Amino acid sequence: MQDAFKSTxxxxxxxASDAPWLAARRTQSRDAFSALALPDRKVEGWKYxxxxxxxxxxxxxxxxxxxxxxxxxxxxxxxxxxxxxxxxDGQYCAELSRLPSGLNATSFSEASAEQHASLAQSLGxxxxxxxxxxxxxxxxxxxxxxxxxxxxxxxPAESLHILNLRTAAGTAAPRVWVSVGENAxxxxxxxxxCAEGVASFxxxxxxxxxxxxxxxxxxxxxxxxxxxxxIGRVATRQERDSRYYAYLAVLGGDFNRLDFGLDLxxxxxxxxxxxxxxxxxxxxxxxxxxxxxxxxxxxxxEVFRGMAAxxxxxxxxxxxxxxxDAQKTNAELSNRNLLLSxxxxxxxxxxxxxxxxxxxCAHGATVGQLDPEALFYLRSRGTPLEAAQSLLSYGFxxxxxxxMPDQAxxxxxxxxxxxxxxxxxxx
Amino acid sequence: xxxxxxxxxxxDEKAILxxxxxxxxxxxxxxxxxxNGAGKSTLSNVMGGRPGYEATGGxxxxxxxxxxxxxxxxxxxxxxxLAFQYPVELPGVSNMEFLKAAVEANCENRGVExxxxxxxxxxxxxxxxxxxxxxxxxxxxxxxxxxxxxxxxNEILQMIMLQPKLCVLDETxxxxxxDALQVVADGVNSMRSDDRGFVVITHYQRLLDYIVPDFVHxxxxxxxxKSGGSELALELEKNGYGWIEQEVA
Numbered sequence: 001m002q003d004a005f006k007s008t009x010x011x012x013x014x015x016a017s018d019a020p021w022l023a024a025r026r027t028q029s030r031d032a033f034s035a036l037a038l039p040d041r042k043v044e045g046w047k048y049x050x051x052x053x054x055x056x057x058x059x060x061x062x063x064x065x066x067x068x069x070x071x072x073x074x075x076x077x078x079x080x081x082x083x084x085x086x087x088x089d090g091q092y093c094a095e096l097s098r099l100p101s102g103l104n105a106t107s108f109s110e111a112s113a114e115q116h117a118s119l120a121q122s123l124g125x126x127x128x129x130x131x132x133x134x135x136x137x138x139x140x141x142x143x144x145x146x147x148x149x150x151x152x153x154x155x156p157a158e159s160l161h162i163l164n165l166r167t168a169a170g171t172a173a174p175r176v177w178v179s180v181g182e183n184a185x186x187x188x189x190x191x192x193x194c195a196e197g198v199a200s201f202x203x204x205x206x207x208x209x210x211x212x213x214x215x216x217x218x219x220x221x222x223x224x225x226x227x228x229x230x231i232g233r234v235a236t237r238q239e240r241d242s243r244y245y246a247y248l249a250v251l252g253g254d255f256n257r258l259d260f261g262l263d264l265x266x267x268x269x270x271x272x273x274x275x276x277x278x279x280x281x282x283x284x285x286x287x288x289x290x291x292x293x294x295x296x297x298x299x300x301x302e303v304f305r306g307m308a309a310x311x312x313x314x315x316x317x318x319x320x321x322x323x324x325d326a327q328k329t330n331a332e333l334s335n336r337n338l339l340l341s342x343x344x345x346x347x348x349x350x351x352x353x354x355x356x357x358x359x360x361c362a363h364g365a366t367v368g369q370l371d372p373e374a375l376f377y378l379r380s381r382g383t384p385l386e387a388a389q390s391l392l393s394y395g396f397x398x399x400x401x402x403x404m405p406d407q408a409x410x411x412x413x414x415x416x417x418x419x420x421x422x423x424x425x426x427x
Numbered sequence: 428x429x430x431x432x433x434x435x436x437x438x439d440e441k442a443i444l445x446x447x448x449x450x451x452x453x454x455x456x457x458x459x460x461x462x463n464g465a466g467k468s469t470l471s472n473v474m475g476g477r478p479g480y481e482a483t484g485g486x487x488x489x490x491x492x493x494x495x496x497x498x499x500x501x502x503x504x505x506x507x508x509l510a511f512q513y514p515v516e517l518p519g520v521s522n523m524e525f526l527k528a529a530v531e532a533n534c535e536n537r538g539v540e541x542x543x544x545x546x547x548x549x550x551x552x553x554x555x556x557x558x559x560x561x562x563x564x565x566x567x568x569x570x571x572x573x574x575x576x577x578x579x580x581n582e583i584l585q586m587i588m589l590q591p592k593l594c595v596l597d598e599t600x601x602x603x604x605x606d607a608l609q610v611v612a613d614g615v616n617s618m619r620s621d622d623r624g625f626v627v628i629t630h631y632q633r634l635l636d637y638i639v640p641d642f643v644h645x646x647x648x649x650x651x652x653k654s655g656g657s658e659l660a661l662e663l664e665k666n667g668y669g670w671i672e673q674e675v676a
Contacts, residue, residue, distance in 0.1 A: 374516075376475075376478060376499060379498065379499035379503075380503060381529035382536070383529050383532050384532060385500070391517075391528060392517065394519070395520035397519070398519035402519075
């Protein structure tokens with residue numbers, strides 16, 4: 001199965017793009033991918049993933065997009081009237097984009113020769129560090145992407161939205177490169193949205209480089225109505241005194257895997273990552289977090305809440321690596337999970353690797369059911385059982401939703417959360 | 428109003444209540460005192476319908492309705508309110524949502540019209556002022572990060588909002604300093620009326636200086652062994668429970 005997957009992937013890579021500025025990188029990545037063994041359950045980091053959902057289908061780039069469907073998917077985000085760069089099935093869509101005025105953001109295809117030259121240098125420097133097969137495949141298949149550059153001292157007032165819309169079956173491998181200079185500020189929201197019943201295969205990769213003393217708020221939502229497979233990678237690097245806040249949500253989709261890497265490469269960095277994932281039906285979601293504390297005096301905090309209902313299956317792996325030089329690190333990881341049925345499954349694993357001796361590192365991971373005491377408390381006040389269950393379940397993930405400073409952006413997730421609970425009540 | 432007859436209950440197959448009788452009329456405040464292990468908390472839990480506290484015999488009727496046959500939420504609709512000894516945290520559920528859901532469900536099931544949002548908000552803010560809680564508490568998670576005193580005041584706040592017929596206070600005074608005790612007692616006293624009954628369960632006589640009961644009952648080994656007026660509480664405070672237990676034996 002893996003061989004067939006690989007050979008269709010390599011064939012698809014042949015016709016992916018003819019952009020000359022990326023040709024060398026593409027060939028290199030394709031060859032590396034070709035030589036690499038694809039991960040399977042025997043590989044520790046993938047042991048809870050049923051990759052037959054991925055390898056079972058041939059890789060074929062999407063050719064026939066549906067603009068009407070794309071417009072519908074984009075509606076709620078575009079209604080925010082913020083700068084937006086939109087890719088439909090991996091290709092830039094000018095019609096659904098609203099290019100920012102005070103902010104330097106463009107699709108790869110529209111970028112200048114100078115930008116191409118710098119992209120060719122920087123792409124992959126962060127995400128590829130561990131040579132993941134799917135990052136290499138993204139590079140081999142990439143057709144377009146979004147480049148965001150915030151110069152030193154700049155702080156655009158509006159948030160920037162990147163829409164990655166899936167309207168038709170097949171593979172797309174979009175790419176995002178965000179570069180924020182020194183003393184700058186940016187709010188960026190990545191939306192990976194898949195229309196109902198579309199058998200899509202998404203391989204998005206985003207890299208963010210945050211310069212000294214800058215602040216970035218990064219929302220990343222992967223929301224699928226039904227169907228769809230998504231293997232994503234985010235790699236963020238922070239320079240000294242920078243602040244990075246990420247808010248992740250994964251809902252829907254047959255198969256979701258997100259590898260989120262945070263690399264603290266300067267002193268006095270502050271990072272907070274919040275995430276929620278909810279699966280039901282036959283859905284599978286795996287979030288792999290890797291936080292690297294390379295230098296002293298950095299604080300990182302991760303708060304993740306997961307929920308699985310019906311036969312849903314979720315995996316959370318939170319790795320915090322505190323290197324020998326990273327004294328006075330303060331790292332905190334909390335992952336709580338709620339099982340809403342007997343057939344649902346959640347696997348969670350905090351992984352702490354600490355090589356420095358003067359650090360504070362706390363972690364907590366739980367998998368449980370709704371607290372019967374809390375249910376009784378609510379019922380004793382007159383709230384009926386079902387409403388009590390729903391209040392508590394919502395409360396459980398509210399910690400993540402309320403952590404999002406821009407509630408208008410958070411509001412793009414809540415309808416999906418509501419739908420999750422409503423569908424459950426309907427059975 | 429409330430009539431408890433020959434109530435028997437077991438917890439983990441151990442008999443705790445062994446034929447308890449109590450009758451509370453409208454407008455009355457009854458205090459139930461007793462040593463540790465007498466069954467005080469079991470009484471309130473059985474009345475409230477907490478899972479794990481099953482009555483094995485007898486009845487608890489409130490205005491003719493047998494509470495023991497009802498789900499916990501239905502007992503609330505029947506007019507029962509139980510102030511918890513240890514109110515739980517509901518992280519992520521704001522006090523406002525919590526109160527609104529409760530008020531609406533009670534109104535709907537009691538056949539009264541639920542207040543509209545502005546009226547509800549006004550009532551909630553007034554209730555906050557009454558128990559000396561900052562209205563900001565309404566936005567916070569229920570009991571999330573609250574001190575012991577704040578939790579108990581929040582119980583009284585809920586009692587004010589839900590306007591029950593019968594209030595059962597389960598050791599609401601334990602863990603409170605005098606200031607908090609005063610606030611809780613003021614809240615309870617403000618709710619006293621001719622058509623409402625109270626059962627105040629306490630381990631300490633102190634609370635009864637602030638909420639003066641009409642009747643005091645001594646609970647020991649699952650039964651009420653002595654009843655009297657408020658002066659009985661003072662006697663218990665002075666002499667302990669031993670003399671009554673001996674007297675009854």
